Amino acid sequence: MDVITLASLSEGFAVLSDPWIYVLIVFGSLVGLVFGATPGLTAPAAIALILPITYSMGIHASLALLLGVYVSGYFSGSIPAILINTPGTPGNAATTLEGYPMARAGRANEALTIAVISSFIGVAISVLLLLTVAPVMARMALTFTSVEYFALAVVGILCVAGISQGSLIKGLAAAFFGILVSTVGIDGTSGVPRFTFGMPELLGGIAIIPALIGLFAISEMLVQSRRRTTAVDALPVDSGGSILSVIGLHVRHRWTVLKSGLIGTFIGLLPGTGPAIASWIAYGDAMRSKQPGEQFGKGEARGLIACETSNNAVIGGAMIPLLTLGIPGDPVTAILIGAMMIQGVEPGPFFLRDHSGLFVAIVLMMILANIAMVATFLPLRRLAAKILKVPYHLIVPVVVVVAATAAYAVSYSAFDILLLGVFGFIGFLMMTNGFPVAAVVLGIVLGPILEKNFRNALIANNMDVTVFLTRPISGLIFFLLAATIVFMQVRKIRTARAQRTLTADTAQH
Numbered sequence: 001m002d003v004i005t006l007a008s009l010s011e012g013f014a015v016l017s018d019p020w021i022y023v024l025i026v027f028g029s030l031v032g033l034v035f036g037a038t039p040g041l042t043a044p045a046a047i048a049l050i051l052p053i054t055y056s057m058g059i060h061a062s063l064a065l066l067l068g069v070y071v072s073g074y075f076s077g078s079i080p081a082i083l084i085n086t087p088g089t090p091g092n093a094a095t096t097l098e099g100y101p102m103a104r105a106g107r108a109n110e111a112l113t114i115a116v117i118s119s120f121i122g123v124a125i126s127v128l129l130l131l132t133v134a135p136v137m138a139r140m141a142l143t144f145t146s147v148e149y150f151a152l153a154v155v156g157i158l159c160v161a162g163i164s165q166g167s168l169i170k171g172l173a174a175a176f177f178g179i180l181v182s183t184v185g186i187d188g189t190s191g192v193p194r195f196t197f198g199m200p201e202l203l204g205g206i207a208i209i210p211a212l213i214g215l216f217a218i219s220e221m222l223v224q225s226r227r228r229t230t231a232v233d234a235l236p237v238d239s240g241g242s243i244l245s246v247i248g249l250h251v252r253h254r255w256t257v258l259k260s261g262l263i264g265t266f267i268g269l270l271p272g273t274g275p276a277i278a279s280w281i282a283y284g285d286a287m288r289s290k291q292p293g294e295q296f297g298k299g300e301a302r303g304l305i306a307c308e309t310s311n312n313a314v315i316g317g318a319m320i321p322l323l324t325l326g327i328p329g330d331p332v333t334a335i336l337i338g339a340m341m342i343q344g345v346e347p348g349p350f351f352l353r354d355h356s357g358l359f360v361a362i363v364l365m366m367i368l369a370n371i372a373m374v375a376t377f378l379p380l381r382r383l384a385a386k387i388l389k390v391p392y393h394l395i396v397p398v399v400v401v402v403a404a405t406a407a408y409a410v411s412y413s414a415f416d417i418l419l420l421g422v423f424g425f426i427g428f429l430m431m432t433n434g435f436p437v438a439a440v441v442l443g444i445v446l447g448p449i450l451e452k453n454f455r456n457a458l459i460a461n462n463m464d465v466t467v468f469l470t471r472p473i474s475g476l477i478f479f480l481l482a483a484t485i486v487f488m489q490v491r492k493i494r495t496a497r498a499q500r501t502l503t504a505d506t507a508q509h
Helices: 006-015 019-037 043-054 059-076 078-083 096-104 108-141 146-163 168-182 208-224 243-252 254-269 275-288 301-325 331-342 356-387 392-411 414-432 437-460 472-508
Strands: none
Touching: 006 356, 019 043, 019 059, 019 078, 019 356, 043 059, 043 208, 043 331, 043 392, 059 078, 059 108, 059 301, 059 331, 059 356, 078 096, 078 108, 096 108, 096 301, 108 243, 108 254, 108 301, 108 356, 146 168, 146 301, 146 437, 146 472, 168 437, 208 331, 208 392, 208 414, 208 437, 243 254, 243 301, 254 275, 254 301, 275 301, 301 331, 301 356, 331 437, 392 414, 414 437
């Protein structure tokens, strides 16, 4: 199956002849910058809010807008991480370790420039791998049966441990709640209504857009409304750190850049994971290769490069399982699945075969979005601190009104406003108790994939449950999952024992 042909290349490049594509990408980049830079507003929230307005757009225009938000939104969480020591997204948490000390030392402009150049390189590396890995995975996916797809969906559910703030139990609980939500409505096999409570509005299932906006946007606003402070004091952005010197810094640390980009892309490939894991792993790898004179934790540029390169490299990696398997790599791609299906395009094993021109267009738009991120941020980076000074008592009502309007615009139903409030309150309760909201979204998206393929696999194999372990690929997947879980638990027990021993020795002395 030749995916990249002259015809598909011609079709993909023809998309760029529309000037509105460029306008939408730049506008999306600006939206992503503002949302990512404002604590409490994230890239998933931005995409969830914007998604309803893409209904009337074509597939190319809608993806141009959403990819612009996606690429810049993952980077811009580094702005508050560097200037106020508060990561805009979980993926930028590791950035605070080196970025904020640099800003306190009067090197805020250098830190911001390093972050955006590193993010640019991370996306570039992952897009290059998307071009090479996706066709191979697409060929493999054509040989998969329901057994393999069920195993992959299970991987996605179990990988939520990476976005669960260290608690596998809470992550799984949130994911299974999402799966439960996905079962609401008429059962496609038996035709029996499930969990509708006699409400005709639920016969078609939970509307995913109001649920997403409630979980990502309304819950965040409820959390932010509890803040006592109205604004934050951000460190000033100095005039040092030229672009050429920062590029030279990346050339000097090219192996760290390459390794971090590969780490981020690989983590993005794993369903259910995200940039938080990638940035911490890349930062840890940079620390392990510490050179004489480097001061990690005190403003070491190489540590910042590792974090931000891997953070944005997740983007291209997460697009690979989305386009080839129909399985989201992170919360944003879970929303992108809905965006593509709204336009009549279903991601999965036949996507590259049937929509090779669109695949080329997506790659090109990701490259343009990457360029737009740098082009829009660099001239405005000295104004970045002003975004952080917008008081929360203005942000919260504006976002709530926009969220309600977006939810209502889906089907012009007041019931969707009710769903928005319900899921917003559920998300608020989960966030305040340490449950990952993103895991719920992955559960909602992966739930139908799990149920459909589990049923089909059993029916095709005479209800033999052992088929999931006897088929080579699915058996290997489940074996690796079991080995990983055992390894994690053993390491956790050993770490706890080492801490107890250290505490006891300290008490004796």
